[in-house]
Amino acid sequence: MSERAAAAAPTPNVTRTDPMQPAPWRVVRTEPETHDAFKLTLAPVEAGPPFTFEAGQFNMLFAPGVGEAALSMSGCSGTVDRVVHTIRAAGRVTKTLRTLKRGDVLGLRGPFGKPWPVGLAEGRDVLLVAGGIGLAPLRPALCHMLEHRERFGRVNLLYGARSPQDILFAKEIETWRGRFDVSVEVTVDRAGADWHGRVGVVTTLVPRAQFDPANTVAFICGPEIMMHFTQRELERHGVPDESVWVSMERNMKCGVGFCGHCQFGPLFVCKDGPVFRYDRVAPLLGIREV
Amino acid sequence: METLEPIVSELPLFKGLKPEHIQIITGCAANARFEAGEFMGRVGGPADRFWIIRQGRVALEIHAPGRGQLTVQTIGENDAVGWSWLVPPYQLRFDIHAVTSTRVLMFDGKCLRGKFANDPELGYELMQRFSQLILRRLEAMSIQLLDLYGDHDGEHE
Amino acid sequence: MQQRPAAATRQSTIERKDLHRLFEVLRARGYTVMGPVARDGAIVWDELSTPDELPAGWTDEQEAGRYRLVRSDGPALFDWTVGPASPKASLHPAAVTLLNARREGPALRLLECVPQPTRLAFFGLRACELAAIAVQDRVLLGGTPTDPVYRARREGALLIAVQCGRAGRTCFCASMGTGPEVRSGHDLVLTELLEDGRHLFVAEAASERGGEILAELPATDTTAAESGAVQAAVARATAGMGRTLETEGLPALLARNPEHPHWDVTAARCLACGNCTSVCPTCFCVTTEDFTDLAAGLSRRVRRWDSCFSVDFTYIHGGNVRSSSRSRYRQWLTHKLGSWHEQFGSSGCVGCGRCITWCPAGIDITEEARALRQDQRGKEGSRGNA
Structure with a gap:
């Protein structure tokens, strides 16, 4: 993979002076990931400052004439000369992005948002709990941990997909499973006779993971209800709220806190998040339609 | 033959029960093994036993005409399968199917039901523990029903 | 935006008939003057060429769900409280093109619409409107990054306030601590006085720019009686608040x-x-909209107010x-x-x-x-x- 240009630990940056102006990026590769998800590899058209991001940050990808979508990066974090997005074609913009071909140009703004606090996980056991396309924003965190494996305790990836056909990064998951230093558990919500893996919600994987609840960091990404139930299961296993981080999803038009759309109580999901410590958002998660 | 008592007393489902209750339960227990693909029970069949998986994986399945076999849930190590033995009409609600070669502790539910008449406390204890199990399964299944990762979810769009 | 110098500034008095000089001075300094006009049954903001366009002889009646502009017989230019429009429309425009994109074969040209700096002089801002600009400053300029569209308009803006001499039935700036007295954020503040057949404006500069402008106007030293009348006008507005809001906790x-x-x-x-x-x-909420001209391979991205x-x-x-x-x-x-x-x-x-x-x-x-x-x-x- 050529995602990585250099190893560095820089801070998030917005490279253009006007945060609303996208830069042109070229599609260097597009591949189907599942029946409705695909992987886009992008390279900048114009020379400019290096692109640096941290695990869990997102970009606004712009399909001219159609619109923009906030999409998390799924490639390994750092200073990169390629940006990788794993996207589920679900809306107008993402469906348009799926039709792009090699050489096509789109607009990109970013990176935006607060990343997963991977530094806080050092010296502790790690639970990465993903639901659906929520695995994409967690992949850079896992990538970082595997690259600096000695800094972390036991690393567990718990992943719930809709069906065996919806499993993202299937080949890579097999590679991870082959390693002795990371534990990978996958479950699906529904399956037919040809599936020999687990069936059940992702929360049922928590008891399968090896971790010391008092010295664990959990990163959860998926639909809000999935994150809510996962946190409850972790609580039942003794993991305190302060060790749990979630990535929130809200409508975003600007990515920098000007448009007002992503407000979640006093929080702007785009700039205060999307990654939040669970206890910060817990009171709001309990309120309907907040 | 060694007694199963130390193993039974360490199972999450029975942890903390009185020694005399562990003894009764052990008296109704036996080791068993199922090969991959083997059916441990069929929907509608008598629910006279339950199992705790020691190694392997078991699927609860329903066969839907036209859609084939659908897996409702899989159950793995240390988890219990089968609760229909506790309540009338003592009939299995799902096909129970060993996905992999599976070692289990098998418990004779009919035998245990017989003991409850003389030992309501044991009945109450087991009912409590199975209720928790059922509640968690019910919760898990209701989340599954929501089809969270279907057309309703998406990442920041 | 500039702080008032520590030393107390002096008030000067300008005659109504000399107000046009202010407009001339502003224009000479390259400003476009924005101010209130009576139009379509309401006080709205528009570009002004002379003070004669100000809403002389108009007052208003406001209640929950009700607004009426009514004639008053007096010559007063500012005998009304705020209408539906505010300077927000000039500083944070309701619609602005962010960029144009053009397909050129497989390539795509993204043509930024760089916000053009403007020099707008707002004449007739009420205390609540100054406070609102300060709020939007914090939202759009207070963090990193800042909003370039707002910045281009805001940085060149001159803020001339006119203190309220009366309050409306739906006013409650006194509760919010934002008025009716003009205290900060302005370059120049005026108070309209109609006393003994005279029509005056008592002016006070609050910034260097404001002071320079004031220095160019024909003015006399404000008398103690005029100063007193200014205070009385503000006190009258404070006492006349139609609404109150308890903000504690x-x-x-x-x-x-x-x-x-x-x-x-x-x-x-x-x-x-x-x-x-x-x-x-x-x-301040906005959304973005995209428009296409398929034939020409053009698309346009517009930012507009959202709710x-x-x-x-x-x-x-x-x-x-x-x-x-x-x-x-x-x-x-x-x-x-x-x-x-x-x-x-x-x-x-x-x-x-x-x-x-x-x-x-x-x-x-x-x-x-x-x-x-x-x-x-x-x-x-x-x-x-x-």
Whole structure:
């Protein structure tokens, strides 16, 4: 993979002076990931400052004439000369992005948002709990941990997909499973006779993971209800709220806190998040339609 | 033959029960093994036993005409399968199917039901523990029903 | 934006007939003068060439859901309180093109629309409007990054305030601590006086720029009597506030009452029309829209005002987070009076009363806040689903 240009630990940056102006990026590769998800590899058209991001940050990808979508990066974090997005074609913009071909140009703004606090996980056991396309924003965190494996305790990836056909990064998951230093558990919500893996919600994987609840960091990404139930299961296993981080999803038009759309109580999901410590958002998660 | 008592007393489902209750339960227990693909029970069949998986994986399945076999849930190590033995009409609600070669502790539910008449406390204890199990399964299944990762979810769009 | 020098500035008095000199000085300095005019039955902001275009002889009557511009027989230019429009439309425009994109074969040219710096002189800002500009400054310029569109307009803006000599029925700036006295944010402040057949403006500079402009105007030293009349005018406006709002502890009160039964009462009245957000001088929410000309391979991206009352404001595919009007009204009010503090260090409400006047259902933010203080159910916190 050529995602990585250099190893560095820089801070998030917005490279253009006007945060609303996208830069042109070229599609260097597009591949189907599942029946409705695909992987886009992008390279900048114009020379400019290096692109640096941290695990869990997102970009606004712009399909001219159609619109923009906030999409998390799924490639390994750092200073990169390629940006990788794993996207589920679900809306107008993402469906348009799926039709792009090699050489096509789109607009990109970013990176935006607060990343997963991977530094806080050092010296502790790690639970990465993903639901659906929520695995994409967690992949850079896992990538970082595997690259600096000695800094972390036991690393567990718990992943719930809709069906065996919806499993993202299937080949890579097999590679991870082959390693002795990371534990990978996958479950699906529904399956037919040809599936020999687990069936059940992702929360049922928590008891399968090896971790010391008092010295664990959990990163959860998926639909809000999935994150809510996962946190409850972790609580039942003794993991305190302060060790749990979630990535929130809200409508975003600007990515920098000007448009007002992503407000979640006093929080702007785009700039205060999307990654939040669970206890910060817990009171709001309990309120309907907040 | 060694007694199963130390193993039974360490199972999450029975942890903390009185020694005399562990003894009764052990008296109704036996080791068993199922090969991959083997059916441990069929929907509608008598629910006279339950199992705790020691190694392997078991699927609860329903066969839907036209859609084939659908897996409702899989159950793995240390988890219990089968609760229909506790309540009338003592009939299995799902096909129970060993996905992999599976070692289990098998418990004779009919035998245990017989003991409850003389030992309501044991009945109450087991009912409590199975209720928790059922509640968690019910919760898990209701989340599954929501089809969270279907057309309703998406990442920041 | 500039601080008033520590030494007290002197007041000067300008005759009404010399006001045109101010306009000339402003134009000579390259400013486009924006000010109030009476048009289509309301006081609105527009570009002015002379003070004769100001709404002389007009006053207004305002109540919840009601606004009437009425003739007064006097020569006063500022005998009215704020209308539906505010300088927001000039500083944070309702629609602005962000960029044009052109397909050239497989390539794509993204043509930025770089915001052009403007030099706007706002003449006739009320204290509440200055406060609203200060609020928007914090929202759009207070962090990193800043909004280039707002910055280009705001940095060149000159703010000339006119103090209110009377308050309207929906005014409550005194409760919000933003008026009626003009205290900060302005370059120049005027107070209109009509005494003994004379028509005067008492002026005071609050910035270097303001001082330079004032120095170019024909003026006399303000007399003690005139100074006294200025104070009396402000006192009259303070005493005349049509509404009050108790702000003490309000953010915390709102945060712990998301399920207050009163939200349902208001939801039954609220039409979710978004009038309140469009007249509010601090509401800043925007959305983006994309337009295409397929034949020419052109597309345009436009930013325009949006409202948290729009159904799809919170759309994430599959549905809208705030689908009920109850939740949307709650969002608007709790943001304005509550969470705004945590986000930007002040209330989002300046007490101008526009949302009360222009609500077709007559929903009154001050009454809402009062009702939410009553009968606080869920006082013990809001965590956990029912």
